[in-house]
Amino acid sequence: MKPRPPKWADKFLTWYCREDLLDEIQGDIYELYERKSKESIRAANRQFVWNVLRFFRIKNIKKKKSESYSNSITTAMLKNNLLVFFRSFRRNPGHSLLSLFGLSIAFACTFLISLWVINEFSFDRFHQDSDHLYKVISHVDANGSVQTEFLAGFNMNAESIPEVEEVTHISTGSRWPHELCFWPEGGAEECVYFNGIYASPSLFSTFSFPILSGDPNPLKDVAQIAISEKMAKTLYGEESPLGKIINIDGSKEVAVAAVFQDVPSQSSITFDFALPFSILQRQWGINDEGLQAQFFEVYVKTSSQLPPEQLSAKLNQSTVIGEEYLGKKISYEAVPFTDWHLNNTYENGKAAGGRIDNVRLFTLIALLVLAMAVINFVNLSTAKATLRAKEIGVRKAIGAVKSSLVAQFMSESFVMVLAAFLLGIGWTILTLPTFNSIIDDSLSLSLIGGMNVFYLLVFLLVVALLAGLYPSLVLSSFQSARILKGMNNFTGSLNIRKVLMAVQLCLSLGIILFSSVIYFQLDFIRDKNLGFDKENMIRMEPTYGLLKTYDAFKTEALKSGVITDMTVTNANPLILGNNTIAVDWQGKSPDSQISFQTIGTIDNFPEMFGLELLEGRGFLPVPQTKDSLASEALITKTAAAYLGFENPIGEKIRIHNYMDCEIVGVVDDFHTGSLKESLQAVIIYRNVVTQLSGVYIRYQPGEAQAALAAISESYKTFEPNVTLKYWFQDETFDDIYKTESIASNLVLAFSAISIIIAIIGIVGLATFNTLRKTKEIGVRRVFGASQFESLLVLVKEFGWVLLLSFVVALPLSWFASQKWLNTYTYRTEIPWLAFLVIILGALLLIVCIIWVQSQKTISTNPTKSLRSE
Amino acid sequence: MKGSYLGELEELILLTVGVLFPEAYGVSVMDELKIQAGRSLNISAVHSVLSRLEEKGYVKSQMSQPTEERGGRRKRIFTLTAAGKNALEESQALRNQLYSMIPKPAFELKLT
Numbered sequence: 001m002k003p004r005p006p007k008w009a010d011k012f013l014t015w016y017c018r019e020d021l022l023d024e025i026q027g028d029i030y031e032l033y034e035r036k037s038k039e040s041i042r043a044a045n046r047q048f049v050w051n052v053l054r055f056f057r058i059k060n061i062k063k064k065k066s067e068s069y070s071n072s073i074t075t076a077m078l079k080n081n082l083l084v085f086f087r088s089f090r091r092n093p094g095h096s097l098l099s100l101f102g103l104s105i106a107f108a109c110t111f112l113i114s115l116w117v118i119n120e121f122s123f124d125r126f127h128q129d130s131d132h133l134y135k136v137i138s139h140v141d142a143n144g145s146v147q148t149e150f151l152a153g154f155n156m157n158a159e160s161i162p163e164v165e166e167v168t169h170i171s172t173g174s175r176w177p178h179e180l181c182f183w184p185e186g187g188a189e190e191c192v193y194f195n196g197i198y199a200s201p202s203l204f205s206t207f208s209f210p211i212l213s214g215d216p217n218p219l220k221d222v223a224q225i226a227i228s229e230k231m232a233k234t235l236y237g238e239e240s241p242l243g244k245i246i247n248i249d250g251s252k253e254v255a256v257a258a259v260f261q262d263v264p265s266q267s268s269i270t271f272d273f274a275l276p277f278s279i280l281q282r283q284w285g286i287n288d289e290g291l292q293a294q295f296f297e298v299y300v301k302t303s304s305q306l307p308p309e310q311l312s313a314k315l316n317q318s319t320v321i322g323e324e325y326l327g328k329k330i331s332y333e334a335v336p337f338t339d340w341h342l343n344n345t346y347e348n349g350k351a352a353g354g355r356i357d358n359v360r361l362f363t364l365i366a367l368l369v370l371a372m373a374v375i376n377f378v379n380l381s382t383a384k385a386t387l388r389a390k391e392i393g394v395r396k397a398i399g400a401v402k403s404s405l406v407a408q409f410m411s412e413s414f415v416m417v418l419a420a421f422l423l424g425i426g427w428t429i430l431t432l433p434t435f436n437s438i439i440d441d442s443l444s445l446s447l448i449g450g451m452n453v454f455y456l457l458v459f460l461l462v463v464a465l466l467a468g469l470y471p472s473l474v475l476s477s478f479q480s481a482r483i484l485k486g487m488n489n490f491t492g493s494l495n496i497r498k499v500l501m502a503v504q505l506c507l508s509l510g511i512i513l514f515s516s517v518i519y520f521q522l523d524f525i526r527d528k529n530l531g532f533d534k535e536n537m538i539r540m541e542p543t544y545g546l547l548k549t550y551d552a553f554k555t556e557a558l559k560s561g562v563i564t565d566m567t568v569t570n571a572n573p574l575i576l577g578n579n580t581i582a583v584d585w586q587g588k589s590p591d592s593q594i595s596f597q598t599i600g601t602i603d604n605f606p607e608m609f610g611l612e613l614l615e616g617r618g619f620l621p622v623p624q625t626k627d628s629l630a631s632e633a634l635i636t637k638t639a640a641a642y643l644g645f646e647n648p649i650g651e652k653i654r655i656h657n658y659m660d661c662e663i664v665g666v667v668d669d670f671h672t673g674s675l676k677e678s679l680q681a682v683i684i685y686r687n688v689v690t691q692l693s694g695v696y697i698r699y700q701p702g703e704a705q706a707a708l709a710a711i712s713e714s715y716k717t718f719e720p721n722v723t724l725k726y727w728f729q730d731e732t733f734d735d736i737y738k739t740e741s742i743a744s745n746l747v748l749a750f751s752a753i754s755i756i757i758a759i760i761g762i763v764g765l766a767t768f769n770t771l772r773k774t775k776e777i778g779v780r781r782v783f784g785a786s787q788f789e790s791l792l793v794l795v796k797e798f799g800w801v802l803l804l805s806f807v808v809a810l811p812l813s814w815f816a817s818q819k820w821l822n823t824y825t826y827r828t829e830i831p832w833l834a835f836l837v838i839i840l841g842a843l844l845l846i847v848c849i850i851w852v853q854s855q856k857t858i859s860t861n862p863t864k865s866l867r868s869e
Numbered sequence: 870m871k872g873s874y875l876g877e878l879e880e881l882i883l884l885t886v887g888v889l890f891p892e893a894y895g896v897s898v899m900d901e902l903k904i905q906a907g908r909s910l911n912i913s914a915v916h917s918v919l920s921r922l923e924e925k926g927y928v929k930s931q932m933s934q935p936t937e938e939r940g941g942r943r944k945r946i947f948t949l950t951a952a953g954k955n956a957l958e959e960s961q962a963l964r965n966q967l968y969s970m971i972p973k974p975a976f977e978l979k980l981t
Contacts, residue, residue, distance in 0.1 A: 023932065027942025028895040028912050034938060054913035059920070 003037045005030070005048040013052045016061050025055055077404070078411065085412045088388060095764065099380040100420050102760040103467075106373030107424025109753055112435050113366035115428075115443045118452065120359050123266045123341035127208040131305045132165075133337035136298040136315060139349045141329035146349030147579075147595075151295035152332055155322055158300055161314045166301040168206040169277070170269065171198040171294075175541065175693070177283040180248060180273075181722055184235045190723040194231055196273035198280040204260070206301045207269070214242045214258030222278040224257035231272045232259045248275075252282055265442055268341050269297075300334060308334045358743060365750050368507050372754060374467050375500045376761040381413060381471040382497060383768035389478055396480035405476035413468030421460050438745045440738070470496075497765065498801050504761055505805035506812075508754035509842060513813035514820075515747040516834045521821060522744050524828035525737060531670025532573060533610035537729040538697045538707060539572060546719050550689045553718050560710035562703040567608040568692040570600040574733055576672035576682070583683065584654040585643055594642050597672055597680045598655055600687035606634060606667060608698060616649040616665030619686055631686045633661035636669045639681035653683070661685045674736050675826040696729075704728070762798075762846055766853040769797050774857050774865045781862035790858045794850050802846065806839060875927075875956055881906060882918050883957060886928055886947045894933070894944040895919065919947060927953030 010026075017025055029051045036044035089096045124130060136152040158167045172178060174195065181191035197203075201219040204211060204226070211218070211226070218226040225246055232241040241256045248254060254275065263270050281291055302311065311334040318326055335343075345354040385392070395405060429445065436442055448456070546553055547568070554566050579595045599605070603619040611634075619632050633655075635648060645651050648663045655661060661683075669679045699707030708726070715724045734741065777790045785793075814830060821827040857865065875883070885901045886893040899915045902908050922928045933944040949957075 023943045024895065024945040025916065027939040027944055028916070030940040030942060031896050031938060032912060051912055054911050055916070057913070057917070059917065 003034075003041050003044065005033050006045050009049045009052045013055065016056060018060055018062050021060055025060065029055070077407075081408045081411050082415070084391075084408070085415055088384075092384065095380065095384055095767070096416075098760050098764060099377050100416060100423065102376050102380075102757050103373045103417065103420035104423035104427060105753055106370050106757060107421055108427035108431065109369045109750070110366045111424060111428040112431065112443075113362050115432075115445070115447055116439065116441070117359055117363055118447050119266065119441065119443055120342060120355065122447070124268050124338050126264055126266060127337075129301070130338050131336070132302045133206070134300045134302065134306075134308065134311055134334040135337050135340050136300055136332050136334055137346075138295070138325075139331050139333060139346075141331070141349075148346035148349055149295065150297065150344070152298040153292075153322070153325060153330075154294050154296055155292040156298060156315070156332070157320045157322070158298075158315060160319060161311075163302045163304065163306060163311070163314075164300055165303050166202045166206045167200070168202045168299045168301075169200045170203065170297045170299065171277070171280055172269070172271070172297060177249075177280065179541075179725075182231070182235055182246065185237070185239070185244075191721070192234055193723065193725060194272040195270070196275060197269070197271040198275050198277050200277065203274060204258075206299060209263060210261045211258045212261055213240070214256070216258070218257035219274060219276045221257065222276055223252075223254050224276065225254040226258040226260055226274045227256055228260055228262050228272045230262050232256075248279065249283070252279055254279065268337075299337065308336055355739075358739065361743070362746065365511065365747070368511065369750060369754055369757065370463070372504045372507050372757045372761075374463060375504045376757055376764065377413075377416070377467045378470050379497050379500055379504075379761060380764040381409075381416075381467075382474055383764055385409070385471055385475045388475075392475055392478050393480040396478070402476045406472045409472030409475055410465075410468045413471065414464045417460065417464040417467055421463075438749070439742050501761060501765055501798075502801045502804045502808075505758060505801065505842075506809045508751075508758040509805060509809035509839070510813045510816075511747070511754045512751045512838055512842075513809065513835055514816050515744070515751040516831060516838060517813075517817040517821065518740075518744040518747055520828050520831045520834065521824065522737065522740055525675050525740075525826075528671075528675060528826060530574075531611070531668055534574060534729045534733055536699050536701050536704075538699065538704075538711065539727045539729055539732070540695045540697065540711065540715075541725040542568070542693070542695045543719050543722050544690065546695075546715070547690045547692065549718055550695075553714060556714040556717065557697070557711055560706075560713075562700050562706040562710055563697055564700060565604065565608050565698045567605045567696050568602050568689055569605060569694055569696065570687065570692045571598075572694060572729075572732065573599060573609060573670070573672055574729060575736060576680070579680075580656065582656050584657070585645075585651065587644065594681070596639060596642070597682045599682065599684045600692055601684060602686065602689055602692070605684060606665075608696065609670075611670065612668040614666045614668055616663070618665055631659060631661045632664045633683055633685040634665045634667050635663055635684070636667055636679075636682045638669050638679050639683055640666050642681045655683060655685060659685065671826075676824050678825045759845070759849065762849050763853060765798075766794070766850045769794060769850075770854040770857050773797075777854075777857055778862040778865040781858075782866070787858050791847075791851055791854065794854050795847055798846065798850070802843065810835070810839075875960055879918055879922060880957070880960060881908075882915065883922055883927055883949070883953055886919075886922075886953075887949050887957065890948060891946065893947045898947075922953070923947070925952075926950060927956055 013026060013029070014022065029048060032051065033044050033048045036047050124133075127133060135150070136156070136158070137148060137150045138152050140147045140149065154169055156167075158164050178197065179193055179195050181193050183191045199219060201217060203209070203219055204217065212229060214226075215221075215224070218224050225248075227235070227241060235241065236244065241259060244256045245253050246256060260274075263272075277291065281287070284290075286294075300311070312332060315321060315332040315334060316326075321330070321332055342356040342359060343351055343354045345352045392405065432443065432445070542550075550568065557563050557566065576597045576599065579597055581595045583594075583596045583598075603621045605611075606613065606618045613634075614637065616634075618634070633653060635643065640648050643651070643653070645663075648666060651663050653661050653663065667684070670682070672680050672682060697707065697711060711726070712724050773794060777785075777793065780790055780793065817830055821830075881902065882898060885898050885905070888905075889897050889901055895912055895915050898919070899910055899912055902910060902915075919928065919930075923930060927950060928947045929950050930945045930947045933946050935941045935943045
C-alpha cells in the first residue's frame with residue numbers, strides 16, 4: 001500500500017491552486033513526497049504540508065471569475081425580495097404561519113428560560129464587592145462520614161487573619177425567636193408576623209442592604225432594631241418609624257433605629273428586621289460564654305479576592321478555629337458567597353451541585369427546543385421552496401446569480417425569524433405571569449438590560465443565519481434547466497430533511513419519555529406510605545402561654561366535633577432534622593458517632609400519627625411532670641438495630657447528655673425527610689408540654705375549613721393578643737418536593753411544547769411528501785391500490801425516520817431517567833408500560849397526521865391528479 | 870531593457886534547464902541545483918523562478934504525458950528558447966570580457 005499524503009493538505013492545495021498550474025505543482029509535490037516517504041512517512045507528511053503552504057502565494061491562487069454584472073444588493077432588489085416573500089406567504093399562508101408559530105413558541109421558551117437563568121445567576125451579586133464575600137461552612141468528620149453544616153462557630157477568630165476585613169454572624173430561622181409577631185400602631189385586631197435575623201453590628205457594612213433613614217450602624221446599640229421599608233409601612237403607615245419603641249415578646253423594649261430598603265428577591269439572606277445578638281441572648285437566656293459556643297451563619301469579607309482554598313486553610317489554623325473544634329474533627333470551608341445560591345448541596349463533605357443542576361437541565365432543554373424549532377423551520381422552508389422551484393428556475397434563466405438568490409432567501413428567512421422573534425417576545429410577556437406561578441418566583445423583563453440586549457441581538461442573528469443558510473444554499477443551487485424541464489427530484493436535500501426530522505423526533509420523544517419518568521416518580525412519592533399519617537392534619541405554632549393551658553385548650557377545641565385529636569411535639573415529623581450524636585446507652589462504643597433523630601412529645605403522639613407498634617407498649621397516659629426524671633421513650637426499628645440491645649424494652653438511654661429515658665416500645669420505621677434520604681433512626685421521648693413547640697391537630701376528613709374556624713375560636717379565647725399561625729401538613733409535605741414539582745411542571749410544559757413543534761414538523765413534511773407523490777399515488781390507484789395501501793406508501797417514507805428516532809431516543813431517555821432516579825433512595829421503576837404507550841401514541845399520532853394530510857390526495861379521483869399539469 | 874535582466878539564481882536555473890534537456894521540470898531542476906551548486910531550494914521557489922523565466926521568454930514549456938510515480942500528474946517540461954540561449958551567451962561573454970580585463974597584479978594578492 002502506497003503511502004498517501006495528508007488528505008486535508010491535498011484538498012487545500014486543490015482548493016486554492018489555479019487550475020492551469022495545479023497539475024505540475026501537485027505532480028512535483030507528489031513526486032517529492034514519494035521520494036521522502038521511502039525514508040520516513042512522517043517526515044514526508046511534514047514536507048508535503050510545508051510545500052503546500054509554500055505554494056500558497058498570490059500568483060498561484062485562483063482568480064475569482066470575473067462577473068460581468070454587478071452583484072450588489074440594491075434597495076430596489078430588497079424591496080422586490082420582500083414583495084415576493086409576501087406573495088409566497090399569501091399563497092401558502094397555512095404553511096408559513098405554521099413555521100412562524102413553531103419558531104415563535106420556541107423563542108418564547110428560550111426567553112423564559114433565559115430570564116430564569118439570568119435571575120439565578122444574579123443572586124447575591126447586588127452587594128458591593130460581592131466577589132470579596134465568603135460564607136463559612138463547617139464539616140464534621142464523624143468516623144469517615146462527613147456531615148456538613150452551613151454554619152460556623154461564633155468563637156471563630158477570623159478577625160486575626162490579615163486579609164479579612166469584616167466578619168458577620170447571622171442567626172436565621174423560620175420560627176421563634178426569628179419569627180415574631182408585631183402590633184401595627186393604631187389598635188389593629190391582629191398582630192403581624194415578620195421574619196428577621198439577629199446579626200453582628202457589621203451586617204450593614206459587609207452587605208449592601210441600603211439604609212434609607214436613621215442610624216447607618218443600627219446594630220451597635222443593644223436596644224435597637226432595624227426594620228424594612230415594607231415592615232415600617234405595615235406597622236406605622238406613612239409615619240416615620242424612627243425612635244418608636246417596639247416591645248419584643250412583651251418583655252424586651254427596642255427602639256427603631258433605622259429603616260432599610262426591602263431585601264431584593266435575588267438575595268440568599270432575607271429578613272424584615274435585624275436585631276443585635278444581645279437580644280437573642282436574652283431570648284434564649286444564655287450568657288456571653290454560651291453565645292460563644294453557638295454556631296451561626298458566618299460571612300467573611302476580605303480586602304481582595306482570594307482563592308477560597310487559601311482562605312479555608314487560614315480559617316483552619318488553630319488560632320482561628322480553636323483547639324477545641326480541631327479536636328472534635330471540625331473543619332471550616334470558605335465558599336464564595338456568589339456561588340452559594342447555585343451550589344449549596346454537600347454530600348459527605350464534598351460539594352455536590354445544587355440548583356446549578358436544574359439550571360443546566362433547563363438550559364439544555366431550552367436549547368433542544370430551540371434546535372427543534374430551527375430544524376423545523378429549515379425543513380419547512382426547504383420543502384416549501386421545492387414547490388417554488390419554478391420561480392428559482394426562471395430567476396436563474398434570466399440571469400440571477402447564485403449569490404443574489406442566496407441573498408433573497410436569506411432575507412426571507414431573516415424576515416421570518418424576526419417576525420417569530422417579535423412574536424416570541426409577545427408570548428413571553430403574555431405567559432410570564434403563568435410561568436412565575438409555575439416556578440414560584442417573580443421574574444420580570446427588567447432583568448434584561450445592558451449586555452443582555454446585545455446578546456439577544458446576536459442570538460437573533462445567529463438563529464436567522466442558521467435557519468436561513470441551508471435552505472438558501474440548497475435552493476440557489478438548483479439547476480434551472482432541470483427545473484424548467486420538470487425534473488425536480490431533490491433527493492439529496494430530502495435525505496437531509498429526513499435526518500433533521502429524525503433528530504427532531506428523537507429530541508421530542510426523549511423529552512416526553514423523561515418527563516413521564518419524573519411524573520411517575522413524583523406520583524410514587526405522593527402515594528408512598530411514610531410510615532405515619534400526614535393527612536387531615538394542621539400544625540399550629542403555640543405561644544408559651546397557650547402551652548401552659550394546653551389541656552384546657554384541647555378540651556375546648558375538641559368540643560367542636562370536627563377536631564378529633566391533638567398532640568404536641570418539638571419537631572415536625574415530616575421534616576425532622578434534629579440529628580444528634582448525644583445519645584448514650586449501656587455498651588455504646590466510646591468512639592461511636594451514630595447520629596439519631598429525636599422527637600420530644602406527649603403521650604398520645606404514637607396513636608395520633610398512626611405509628612405501628614412492633615414491640616412493648618406505647619406511652620402511658622399519665623401526665624409528664626418536670627419532676628419525674630425517668631422519661632419514657634419509643635424507638636424505631638432502625639434505632640433498635642443501631643443500639644444493638646438484645647431486648648431493648650426496659651433499657652435505659654440518655655439523650656442530650658441530661659435526659660434519661662427508658663425504652664418502652666419499638667415502632668416501625670417512618671420517613672422523616674425527603675425520600676432522597678434513607679430511613680433515619682428515631683427516638684421518640686416524652687417531655688413536658690411547656691418545653692415543646694408545635695401543636696398538631698387532626699380533623700375530620702374534608703372538614704379543613706370548619707376545623708380551622710374551630711381552632712381559631714378556641715385560640716382566641718386563650719391567646720387574644722397573638723395571631724394564630726398554622727400550616728396544613730400535606731402542604732408542608734409538598735414543600736419538601738417543591739423543587740421537584742416545579743421541575744416536573746416545567747418539564748411537562750416543555751414536553752407539551754416539543755410535541756407541538758414535532759407535530760408542526762411532521763405536518764410540514766407530510767404535506768410536502770404528499771405533494772411530491774401525487775402522481776405516484778395516482779398511478780397506484782389506477783392500478784388498483786386501495787386507499788389504505790396508498791397511505792402505506794406515504795407512511796413508508798417516514799419508516800426509517802421513525803425507527804431511528806425511537807431507537808436512539810429510548811436508550812437515551814432510559815439513561816437520563818436512571819441517573820435522575822438514582823438521586824432518590826426510594827424510587828419507582830422505569831415505567832416501561834408508559835414508555836410503550838407513549839411510543840405507540842407517537843406512532844399513531846404521526847400516522848394520523850399523514851393520513852389527514854394526504855386524505856385529499858388519496859381520495860381524489862386518480863384521473864384528476866394524473867391529468868393535471 | 871529592464872525586463873531582460875538576468876538575476877543570479879535565474880541564470881543558474883536557466884543553465885540547469887539547458888543542462889537537463891529534454892527532462893527539465895521543477896523537481897529535476899531542484900535536484901540538479903543541489904548536486905551541482907550545492908544549493909537546496911524549496912520546490913515552490915524553483916517554480917516561481919521558472920515561471921518568471923518563461924514570462925521573460927527565456928524558456929518555453931509544454932506538458933508531458935502523465936506518469937504513475939507522480940500520482941498521474943503531468944510534468945511541465947521546460948526547454949531553452951533562442952532568447953534564452955542568447956541571454957546565457959551574453960552573460961557568459963560579459964563575464965569572460967570582464968575577467969580578462971582584470972590586471973595580472975590583482976591576482977597576486979597573496980604575494981604582498
